[in-house]
Amino acid sequence: MFNYWEADTVFHRANPIVKVLLTFLLLISMFFTKKVEVMVVFFATFIMMFWLADTPWAKVKGFARMIFWLVLITFLLNLFYSEEGKILWQFWKLKITEKGLYDSIYFSLRFVNLILLVQLLLGTTQPIDVATVVGRVFKPLARLFPSAGFAEMEIMLLLALRFLPIFQNEIEWLIKSKRARGIVEDTFTKKVDGIVGMVVPLLISAFKRAEELAVALELRGFDPFKERTSYVKWEFSMADVVVILFYLILIFAVIIQKKMIVWDI
Amino acid sequence: MVIYSFKNFSYAYYGVTKVFENLNLRIGSNNPQIVAFVGPSGSGKTTLLSVMAKLVEDYSGEVLFEEKNLKDWKELEFRKKVLMLLQSPEKQLFEENILADVLYTLKYDNLTVEEKMLKAQRVLELVGLPKDRWDKPYYRLSGGEARKAALAAVLVKDSEVLLLDEPTSGIDSETRQELYRIFKNLKRAGKSIFFSSHDVYFVKAVSDEVFFVDNGLVKPAENVEKARYWGVV
Numbered sequence: 137m138f139n140y141w142e143a144d145t146v147f148h149r150a151n152p153i154v155k156v157l158l159t160f161l162l163l164i165s166m167f168f169t170k171k172v173e174v175m176v177v178f179f180a181t182f183i184m185m186f187w188l189a190d191t192p193w194a195k196v197k198g199f200a201r202m203i204f205w206l207v208l209i210t211f212l213l214n215l216f217y218s219e220e221g222k223i224l225w226q227f228w229k230l231k232i233t234e235k236g237l238y239d240s241i242y243f244s245l246r247f248v249n250l251i252l253l254v255q256l257l258l259g260t261t262q263p264i265d266v267a268t269v270v271g272r273v274f275k276p277l278a279r280l281f282p283s284a285g286f287a288e289m290e291i292m293l294l295l296a297l298r299f300l301p302i303f304q305n306e307i308e309w310l311i312k313s314k315r316a317r318g319i320v321e322d323t324f325t326k327k328v329d330g331i332v333g334m335v336v337p338l339l340i341s342a343f344k345r346a347e348e349l350a351v352a353l354e355l356r357g358f359d360p361f362k363e364r365t366s367y368v369k370w371e372f373s374m375a376d377v378v379v380i381l382f383y384l385i386l387i388f389a390v391i392i393q394k395k396m397i398v399w400d401i
Numbered sequence: 402m403v404i405y406s407f408k409n410f411s412y413a414y415y416g417v418t419k420v421f422e423n424l425n426l427r428i429g430s431n432n433p434q435i436v437a438f439v440g441p442s443g444s445g446k447t448t449l450l451s452v453m454a455k456l457v458e459d460y461s462g463e464v465l466f467e468e469k470n471l472k473d474w475k476e477l478e479f480r481k482k483v484l485m486l487l488q489s490p491e492k493q494l495f496e497e498n499i500l501a502d503v504l505y506t507l508k509y510d511n512l513t514v515e516e517k518m519l520k521a522q523r524v525l526e527l528v529g530l531p532k533d534r535w536d537k538p539y540y541r542l543s544g545g546e547a548r549k550a551a552l553a554a555v556l557v558k559d560s561e562v563l564l565l566d567e568p569t570s571g572i573d574s575e576t577r578q579e580l581y582r583i584f585k586n587l588k589r590a591g592k593s594i595f596f597s598s599h600d601v602y603f604v605k606a607v608s609d610e611v612f613f614v615d616n617g618l619v620k621p622a623e624n625v626e627k628a629r630y631w632g633v634v
Contacts, residue, residue: 337495
């Protein structure tokens with residue numbers, strides 16, 4: 137889930153600053169519309185973008201299955217919620233109205249789109265780049281309010297993103313270790329029990345790791361308030377133009393639908 | 402009968418870095434045996450043991466255990482026969498204290514609490530862990546003690562085969578002697594032990610058979626000490 141995949145595409149080459157800022161803009165603009173049609177346009181465009189970004193579909197399968205259940209719950213919750221509009225189907229106190237159906241399609245699609253949008257960013261941008269961009273964006277704030285913790289935010293986000301795969305690895309080790317010791321979890325209750333049993337060791341190792349990391353950072357003389365340099369130089373390229381075009385089309389779709397711009401020729 | 406046969410066995414880390422290629426090998430015998438794997442770091446000793454413990458299964462070729470394909474063994478049956486000690490104790494121990502951790506191995510066994518307790522205490526005494534350490538979590542123990550505790554957590558369950566990944570690393574000479582005694586006792590009790598180690602003297606003293614693991618090959622070694630001069634170990 138939300139994994140980065142290696143590839144050489146327009147989306148991978150594009151400037152991380154551009155990608156993060158546009159993703160943020162699009163996220164906000166998505167909440168400005170209530171039209172299913174716009175969401176369909178978003179969805180279609182996202183699929184096209186994923187296709188252009190060389191998505192390893194086999195790996196996405198499990199992810200898609202997980203989203204499916206969440207979307208189904210979203211859909212069902214919204215389906216029976218609305219009282220307005222023409223009643224399409226009624227049984228005892230449960231009823232599906234026209235508006236309820238429309239809204240539930242809208243909300244499920246928006247939910248899928250939000251996930252796709254974030255996955256597109258994190259699938260094509262290294263976590264370290266995302267964190268660096270966030271750090272740069274917050275830099276002026278860090279200067280203005282030195283005690284508010286904006287300076288530490290970059291390293292915090294970076295570590296959080298960096299440690300996700302490590303924890304995944306740790307969970308795999310715990311499962312392996314149980315099997316190595318001859319503990320076979322073959323029934324459902326045993327499996328659930330086993331998952332609960334892994335929480336404590338994971339927390340312990342997380343705290344241990346955090347402590348070690350803090351010491352290591354200290355030893356290397358890390359100071360969040362110092363000016364940081366980087367060996368990577370981000371430049372504006374053709375890839376960025378392509379990515380910007382994609383995102384701008386979507387943002388314009390919202391603006392036009394909202395009639396924020398009136399075409400008057 | 403404890404025999405592993407590798408047939409056209411190939412393995413690559415993440416499907417890229419090749420470790421073993423077309424390996425054909427037969428390890429083990431009809432009698433209890435102590436078998437050692439020696440070789441430089443990164444030569445694939447841990448991988449080999451993990452494959453033998455049915456923990457790594459994305460290899461190509463065939464591995465037979467007791468003339469039956471490893472992949473065909475049922476999890477429950479296999480785990481009754483083969484257990485493994487992982488390289489670092491912190492990956493193997495995770496209960497709040499050592500005694501609880503040893504008992505965790507017996508979690509789903511059909512025994513009364515007293516029987517489980519008795520077994521756990523006996524095994525902790527066997528590995529020579531002092532009583533005042535039993536109620537401590539593993540991260541409060543020294544490296545050698547944690548290793549003993551991890552060994553106890555594996556030994557508490559009776560199995561025919563024990564796979565131990567570097568049981569000798571990070572322990573002092575006294576513990577090494579104890580380990581020697583434990584190995585011999587286990588063999589006398591009818592268990593076969595396969596282990597990897599960098600400790601040539603320990604390997605030489607304890608094992609019935611030694612295999613070199615290097616450059617994707619696993620071959621029997623006649624003279625362990627010679628290997629030291631070659632700089633293999």
